[in-house]
Amino acid sequence: MAPFSLTTYDEVRPKARIIAEVTRKRAMPPWQPVAGFAHFAGERRLSAAQIRTLELWSAAGAPEGDPKTLQVFPTFPDEWQLGKPDLVVEVPEPMEVPADGPDIYQCFVVPMEVPRTRYVRAVEFRPSNRRVVHHALLFADASRIGKDPKYPCFGTIGLLPSLGLGGWSPGNGPIRMLDGAAPPLQAGSRLVAQVHYHPDGKPEMDKWKVGFYFTDEAPVRRVVDVGLATRAIDIAAGDAHYVVRQHFTIPIAVDAVGVIPHAHLVCREMRAWAILPGGRKQWLLNIADWNFNWQDQYRYATPIRLPADTRIEMEFVYDNSTANPRNPHSPPQRVVWGPGTDDEMAGIHVQSIPVHMEELPELGRALWGAVMRSVGGRFYTPPE
Ligand code: HEM
Numbered sequence: 001m002a003p004f005s006l007t008t009y010d011e012v013r014p015k016a017r018i019i020a021e022v023t024r025k026r027a028m029p030p031w032q033p034v035a036g037f038a039h040f041a042g043e044r045r046l047s048a049a050q051i052r053t054l055e056l057w058s059a060a061g062a063p064e065g066d067p068k069t070l071q072v073f074p075t076f077p078d079e080w081q082l083g084k085p086d087l088v089v090e091v092p093e094p095m096e097v098p099a100d101g102p103d104i105y106q107c108f109v110v111p112m113e114v115p116r117t118r119y120v121r122a123v124e125f126r127p128s129n130r131r132v133v134h135h136a137l138l139f140a141d142a143s144r145i146g147k148d149p150k151y152p153c154f155g156t157i158g159l160l161p162s163l164g165l166g167g168w169s170p171g172n173g174p175i176r177m178l179d180g181a182a183p184p185l186q187a188g189s190r191l192v193a194q195v196h197y198h199p200d201g202k203p204e205m206d207k208w209k210v211g212f213y214f215t216d217e218a219p220v221r222r223v224v225d226v227g228l229a230t231r232a233i234d235i236a237a238g239d240a241h242y243v244v245r246q247h248f249t250i251p252i253a254v255d256a257v258g259v260i261p262h263a264h265l266v267c268r269e270m271r272a273w274a275i276l277p278g279g280r281k282q283w284l285l286n287i288a289d290w291n292f293n294w295q296d297q298y299r300y301a302t303p304i305r306l307p308a309d310t311r312i313e314m315e316f317v318y319d320n321s322t323a324n325p326r327n328p329h330s331p332p333q334r335v336v337w338g339p340g341t342d343d344e345m346a347g348i349h350v351q352s353i354p355v356h357m358e359e360l361p362e363l364g365r366a367l368w369g370a371v372m373r374s375v376g377g378r379f380y381t382p383p384e
Helices: 008-025 046-058 357-375
Strands: 089-090 095-097 102-113 118-126 135-143 150-152 163-168 190-197 204-206 210-213 222-228 242-252 254-262 266-273 281-287 298-306 310-318 347-354
Touching: 008 046, 046 222, 046 242, 089 254, 095 190, 118 135, 135 266, 150 190, 150 298, 204 298, 222 254, 242 357, 254 266, 254 281, 281 347, 298 347, 310 347
Parallel strands: none
Antiparallel strands: 089 210, 095 204, 102 150, 102 190, 118 210, 135 163, 135 190, 222 347, 242 310, 254 298, 254 347, 266 281, 266 310
């Protein structure tokens, strides 16, 4: 879905100047977390030396290197990257994406052939048309609540899923679950996919598929979503620095394995860290220039151990002034919490594995308490 390919010298040479520019600004390759805070697997970031090399090469007239030292460009398999899936779920009707107009956030609810509970080892999302698919988030829904097979859904998917199955954005391959933590996909579950389509100038079609890989090994560990969120968002028109904070103290020791942040268009900065019981600060995420269009799910390079009584804190900053190029309103308007395009949200999901699985219910109770307080947060502030 990038506007052009950069895999041969002939493709790259005419773009040398813009390549030097977008890499210098760190707009490309797209990667939001700031270097040096938390370390993630698969960071798409160039080093200062690499950026300098591109700059010097462009300034020198983009010379071709010695063909003898040419590295063979990796080939990307056209088929499923992990071999034949155990189950393939395909959207029944192709999605029609018009030539232009606003981005489309479409939710699809697709039945799956899951006659008995299966444990999910890996999932791969494959759009048929990568030019228009910006990202996809996948969930399972085990409820029998009627739902349209297709509905618009910006922000949230509009139902409480029974399982999060990860997602896809350009450059991502299959999602592999952590060893010993294959989550159960309940019998009769439906797949809910939120797909973000980006019109590319001509009418397009996409018919995506999802491949599931199962294992018979029941999980011995569980990844728990430690979610921090708040609905207390009310940003005056023109306010260039509106700060939202939230915190949560984990009652048990966990290993944080990943983090998923979420906000909409006027959010600019996202920070999350943990204060360990001894007072040490451990960064979990730092995004200095949030861009809704490049949202991702981040997995830590190595799990971060958070002992019992660690306090997780988040701080999001919103710019609802004309200085924010991504402000959807001109002139700016008041923005409040809500699921719509023009509303805002603030959430951090720290994917955590309890160190002692038998303590899981204690974490569950604490999380439930936090949800209750956040829903009632406008009316009731608990004592610290
Ligand atoms: C060092 C690696 C990369 C270079 C040198 C590069 C270069 C560029 C350039 C020159 C543009 C056009 C910018 C403009 O016209 O203003 C661009 C746009 C774009 N690139 Fe890259 N790119 C890189 C990596 C990537 C990766 C890894 C992805 C996908 C994961 C990607 C996705 C896009 C997209 C979607 C656009 C369209 C503009 C946007 O949506 O922000 N690029 N890139």
